[in-house]
Amino acid sequence: MSETTAPVGGDAPAPPAESPPAPARAEAAEGASLPALLPSVAHVALDLLVAVVPFTVVVVLLALSLSLMVLFLLGVPLLLLTFAASRAFARMQRGRIEAVLGVRIPAPSPPRRGGGLVERARAEIRSGTQWRQLSYHLLALPFAVVTSVLAFGVPGCGLALATVLGWSARMDRSQLAVLRDGWTLPAWTFLGVMVLFLAPWGVRAAAAGDVWLARTLLGRDERAELAARVDTLTETRAGVVAAADAERQRIERDLHDGAQQRLVSLAMSLGRAQNRLETDPEGARELLAEAHREAKLAMTEIRDLARGIHPSILTDRGLAAALAPVAARLPLPVHLDISVDPRPAPDVEAVAYYTVVEALTNVAKHADAREASVLARRVGDTLLLEVRDDGRGGADTARGSGLRGLAGRLAGVDGTFSVTSPPGGPTVVRAELPAPAEGAQA
Structure with missing residues (x-):
């Protein structure tokens, strides 16, 4: 082990000037030399x-x-x-x-x-x-x-x-x-x-x-690409802010219409049971049983809401494990073919998860499909996603707010998004995300 100390009473030695990265040096030398x-x-x-x-x-x-x-x-x-x-x-x-x-x-x-x-x-x-x-x-x-x-x-x-x-x-x-x-x-x-x-x-x-x-x-053209990148970031920032606001409103609405109503009903049942506890023990037991059912329903709704925000299984076990219950809850068979090892960074993995979930939700709501499939593959430092269904087709990013939201979410991590959906189907939603392996971004 070596140790460097500054001279006593003098200025510390200036740090060595940083040299440009090797690719930049090679490119500069290549441009400066003759063939x-x-x-x-x-x-x-x-x-x-x-x-x-x-x-x-x-x-x-x-x-x-x-x-x-x-x-x-x-x-x-x-x-x-x-x-x-x-x-x-x-x-x-x-x-x-x-x-x-x-x-x-x-x-x-x-x-x-x-x-x-x-x-x-x-x-x-x-x-x-x-x-x-x-x-x-x-x-x-x-x-x-x-x-x-x-x-x-x-x-x-x-x-x-x-x-x-x-x-x-x-x-x-x-x-x-x-x-x-x-x-x-x-x-x-x-x-x-x-x-x-x-x-x-x-x-x-x-x-x-x-x-x-x-x-x-x-x-x-580095200057033009930088300008285009600035434009993309500006649009993406506005889209992310709008998506975050829409997500906040959704959570607020779900809490108000679901868990909050259950908790109010639970409080009322417990209050009525307390009033009947001495005069009508049998009625009090029925009210307590009803309150117990309401408490379990409230827990289920809160758990589902938390899963919609960010499922813990995605963090613990990855994309394949997180998408399996999503596919199981849909009213049509969904074939999953997922191989993304090594796992991408958490933010990219979350975007990939929500992209597939939103695409499958659109299939269930609008496609009138008999079956769907999800393909997720890592190719180098790129994560490829493909959601395919055999529905009626005709999906258009210009008309569907859900598809526009997907495009904005993917743009936030420098991803690309495309939809192929001729009338009569099939519909294919493709996305590509930059996905260095977890821990590779040092």
Whole structure:
């Protein structure tokens, strides 16, 4: 064991400066260094060929969609098709850069989409990521022309200058002003040698420029994602406050309509029994029996209410054990398939529990289903939930307050939520929650 003490009468030594995390250092070093020569040559040599097809497709589709935008039914679907093609080409380009140059460009986050088709189209059109990817495909071709000239045209000129003594000997040098003076030949040769010497760095710089353009337009826009994250947190905070207020009102209503009425009836029965205890012992016993029944009913209602707030079995035994009695109380068979070991953090586990409970409640109330199933799986650090029923379908997050509440509850822990419910069914509610194992968040 070592021990560090400050000098007596002097200032304590300054703590060592914190170094950035290893991934950040690796990413910074990767962005600052030039790619290797041979991969750079292969990459730049293919740039023109690879850029032609995306440029042509994007230009044609974008021109058609914008020209037909006055006809909404034609222009918007074509624009969405343009975005889809642009995303596919962007994935291809990111994969090519990683495969050839070994530089990984993280894919941007998908746009936030609403539940309906119109909301999804609006989110696509408003997404800066989609327009940045379109811009890349429009700029990639002229950029590839410039980098190809720099990478191969300039070295070709350098080779011609470096060998000027050889090929100019077969011609009348006095006819060329640049070769007429005797000192120009060594000068041009020296310049050609210097160009050839610097050519490898030019090829690598051209490849690095292409990586920079792809990283800027095809990668993540940290500022935009941070702004979107702030918007999401603002909406989530409002939703959490509203959900907490609704939950408080529900608890107050359940206490008033249930346990409080039972306790009032219990007090009245005990009071009447006390008054009859000497004059009518038999009637007093009946009143005491009635009070006993009311006390047990009040205990049951309070226990059910406490279970609705946060079931102790969820804390003690986990998600599978907590959902089993919920499924058993429903008026239809529910198949549970739950495997979430290791257990997620308590707040995530609670959100997962209430998500499944609310989804099953909706099935029992509205779906007219014969059976339902619950699937819960841990995939890495993600908890996947799926509640499926064979009911009549037609569920819509835009109309159902319960489904909107689920979306808000999941957003509070950075989860995602989707509903697939065609008319006639089946309905599938899916949720994904970030779920590091308990104790992993050090």
